[in-house]
Amino acid sequence: MTKSAYRNNLFLTGVVLVLLFFLQFVLPDYHVLMGTRMMVLAVFALGFNALLGYVGLLSLGHAMFFAAGLYGAGLTVYHFGWSLPAAFGFAVLASALLALVIGAVVLRTIRVSFMIVTLMFAQVAYLMVLYFAEWTNGQEGLSLPLSARAVHLFGATLDLSSAITRYNLAFGLLALCLMLLFAYLASARGRVATAIRDNEGRTEMLGFNVFAGKLEMFVLSGAMSGAAGAAYALLFGYIGSTFASFQYSIEALLFTLLGGAGTLLGPLLGVLLMVAMIDKLSELTSAYLLVIGVVLIVVILWFPKGILGTIRERWAPWLL
Amino acid sequence: MALGPYLFLATLEGLVQAAVLCITAAGLSLVFGVMRVVNVAHGEFVMLGAVIAWFAASLVTGHPAIGFAVALVISPVIVGAIAFASERLILKRLDYNPEATIVATIGLLYILQQTVLIVYGPDARPVDPPFYYTIRFPWFGYSSYKLFVIAAAIVIMGAIWFVLQKTKAGLIMRAAQFDRETAQAFGIPVDRVSAFVFAAGAGLAALAGVLVVPIQQAHYLMGADPLLLSFIVVIIGGLGSMSGTVVAAILIGLSDGILSVMFSPTLAKMVSTLLVALVLVFRPNGLFGKAAR
Numbered sequence: 001m002t003k004s005a006y007r008n009n010l011f012l013t014g015v016v017l018v019l020l021f022f023l024q025f026v027l028p029d030y031h032v033l034m035g036t037r038m039m040v041l042a043v044f045a046l047g048f049n050a051l052l053g054y055v056g057l058l059s060l061g062h063a064m065f066f067a068a069g070l071y072g073a074g075l076t077v078y079h080f081g082w083s084l085p086a087a088f089g090f091a092v093l094a095s096a097l098l099a100l101v102i103g104a105v106v107l108r109t110i111r112v113s114f115m116i117v118t119l120m121f122a123q124v125a126y127l128m129v130l131y132f133a134e135w136t137n138g139q140e141g142l143s144l145p146l147s148a149r150a151v152h153l154f155g156a157t158l159d160l161s162s163a164i165t166r167y168n169l170a171f172g173l174l175a176l177c178l179m180l181l182f183a184y185l186a187s188a189r190g191r192v193a194t195a196i197r198d199n200e201g202r203t204e205m206l207g208f209n210v211f212a213g214k215l216e217m218f219v220l221s222g223a224m225s226g227a228a229g230a231a232y233a234l235l236f237g238y239i240g241s242t243f244a245s246f247q248y249s250i251e252a253l254l255f256t257l258l259g260g261a262g263t264l265l266g267p268l269l270g271v272l273l274m275v276a277m278i279d280k281l282s283e284l285t286s287a288y289l290l291v292i293g294v295v296l297i298v299v300i301l302w303f304p305k306g307i308l309g310t311i312r313e314r315w316a317p318w319l320l
Numbered sequence: 321m322a323l324g325p326y327l328f329l330a331t332l333e334g335l336v337q338a339a340v341l342c343i344t345a346a347g348l349s350l351v352f353g354v355m356r357v358v359n360v361a362h363g364e365f366v367m368l369g370a371v372i373a374w375f376a377a378s379l380v381t382g383h384p385a386i387g388f389a390v391a392l393v394i395s396p397v398i399v400g401a402i403a404f405a406s407e408r409l410i411l412k413r414l415d416y417n418p419e420a421t422i423v424a425t426i427g428l429l430y431i432l433q434q435t436v437l438i439v440y441g442p443d444a445r446p447v448d449p450p451f452y453y454t455i456r457f458p459w460f461g462y463s464s465y466k467l468f469v470i471a472a473a474i475v476i477m478g479a480i481w482f483v484l485q486k487t488k489a490g491l492i493m494r495a496a497q498f499d500r501e502t503a504q505a506f507g508i509p510v511d512r513v514s515a516f517v518f519a520a521g522a523g524l525a526a527l528a529g530v531l532v533v534p535i536q537q538a539h540y541l542m543g544a545d546p547l548l549l550s551f552i553v554v555i556i557g558g559l560g561s562m563s564g565t566v567v568a569a570i571l572i573g574l575s576d577g578i579l580s581v582m583f584s585p586t587l588a589k590m591v592s593t594l595l596v597a598l599v600l601v602f603r604p605n606g607l608f609g610k611a612a613r
Contacts, residue, residue: 120597127590293430
């Protein structure tokens with residue numbers, strides 16, 4: 001990346017973050033809540049995009065990592081009464097570890113077979129949630145106890161029933177993940193990842209360890225998705241098997257494709273548009289998931305590069 | 321009930337399951353074999369078939385067998401037409417790119433499923449079997465309709481074999497499957513063949529849906545299980561191989577049926593999915609490895 005491109009991207013990301021931060025002062029309550037949800041889901045999509053956009057691996061099973069974070073955090077809080085920061089840390093570690101194990105297995109496959117295998121592993125994870133209903137309460141799920149609605153950290157207490165606190169926590173996580181990904185992509189290791197995406201054979205011939213590069217991104221992606229799941233569980237105080245279902249894997253894909261796979265801010269844009277659209281539609285009809293199907297097909301037929309991908313192609317080649 | 325009869329019952333249930341699975345998976349296998357397209361919406365075609373069967377049964381008055389017979393004819397035709405249209409409008413434009421078609425068929429899955437939710441509603445509705453006769457075994461009574469399903473599957477699989485092996489259309493399909501470019505060079509309209517194969521695959525799924533609906537009830541979410549199971553069957557059975565599909569369907573149907581009766585259905589599905597995922601990983605030049613050229 002050239003210096004000016006680096007500066008442009010840094011500036012754009014900064015502007016978006018500042019805008020997001022100040023939105024909390026102007027938005028009405030309901031939209032603050034929705035914004036919180038969007039930012040948590042954006043972290044999920046960011047993790048998904050790390051894999052699809054920068055090493056070119058399309059996973060159909062990322063709900064598995066979201067759910068690993070969700071249950072990793074939720075179950076330790078619910079059953080063992082862990083403090084929220086400990087539960088969050090554990091959940092991120094657990095999903096990174098899961099990604100390491102699953103990645104070591106599924107990265108032996110490529111393309112279509114990679115998609116099907118990740119889908120199947122995610123299905124196994126979903127069925128596990130249902131099977132261990134004694135712990136997870138299956139479909140119905142669990143509401144976290146009232147004691148888990150406050151964070152005690154360094155003598156300070158954060159009240160999670162306050163919408164503004166939740167908004168800022170979600171914002172913090174999103175900002176952290178965006179900056180982490182930005183730094184990673186601008187580094188030499190990030191360049192290896194994109195080299196794998198663009199030409200795997202050539203990268204290998206140049207002496208880079210392709211498998212290790214993929215696995216590294218897979219773990220990063222899984223950990224980020226897990227962090228999103230953990231944040232979702234702790235911020236909204238509810239865990240349920242829906243979050244492990246196929247639909248959540250597809251939503252991550254949808255957000256990313258719509259916004260633009262392989263663009264840093266694409267997933268965030270995709271989430272904003274889709275969640276707003278789904279929210280509006282769900283007031284009109286119970287069949288609001290129809291929009292998922294329509295958008296998927298429209299994007300894949302006419303905008304395979306997504307919104308920001310198309311903008312990059314036409315007007316802003318520096319976009320990361 | 322003693323263990324012997326219990327096992328016998330489980331085997332019968334497994335065979336019924338295998339029969340329906342055979343037909344569904346044959347459709348998926350045909351589409352994958354000829355078009356190299358992984359059709360994620362395949363389960364929704366089963367569901368559409370079942371829902372259309374319910375509409376047929378509720379519109380046609382008189383003996384349930386009449387409605388059933390009508391459904392057997394119109395269901396595959398309507399679903400085939402829908403599939404044909406979506407192939408022309410979507411898959412063809414994507415040039416059958418494997419990854420893009422998966423994403424597109426996921427989109428199709430949601431469109432079909434949610435449209436049915438709007439038109440048909442969220443309820444599971446039963447359809448009367450065409451006949452009620454119960455066969456009395458010494459230990460339990462068993463619905464003769466379920467045995468009819470097994471017989472029907474044998475007939476349908478025989479018909480598929482006949483069409484593929486003994487007719488000109490079958491020859492064309494096999495040629496397109498064997499080598500697309502060469503077939504094209506020999507004047508076979510591979511492009512049009514794809515559309516018809518996609519329709520035929522969907523039609524088979526719809527047929528399975530009609531057969532299963534008197535046992536299982538029609539519901540807009542019923543497509544998920546057939547999809548997963550036929551994926552498993554096609555992966556185990558091997559690329560586009562009909563005999564492989566049949567063997568795998570019987571194997572999977574039987575073991576799933578027996579495991580579900582003996583243990584929990586969830587556990588059975590969990591274990592089989594995991595095993596198949598591992599098969600796919602550690603035998604990468606099996607089914608899908610060849611597709612990814």
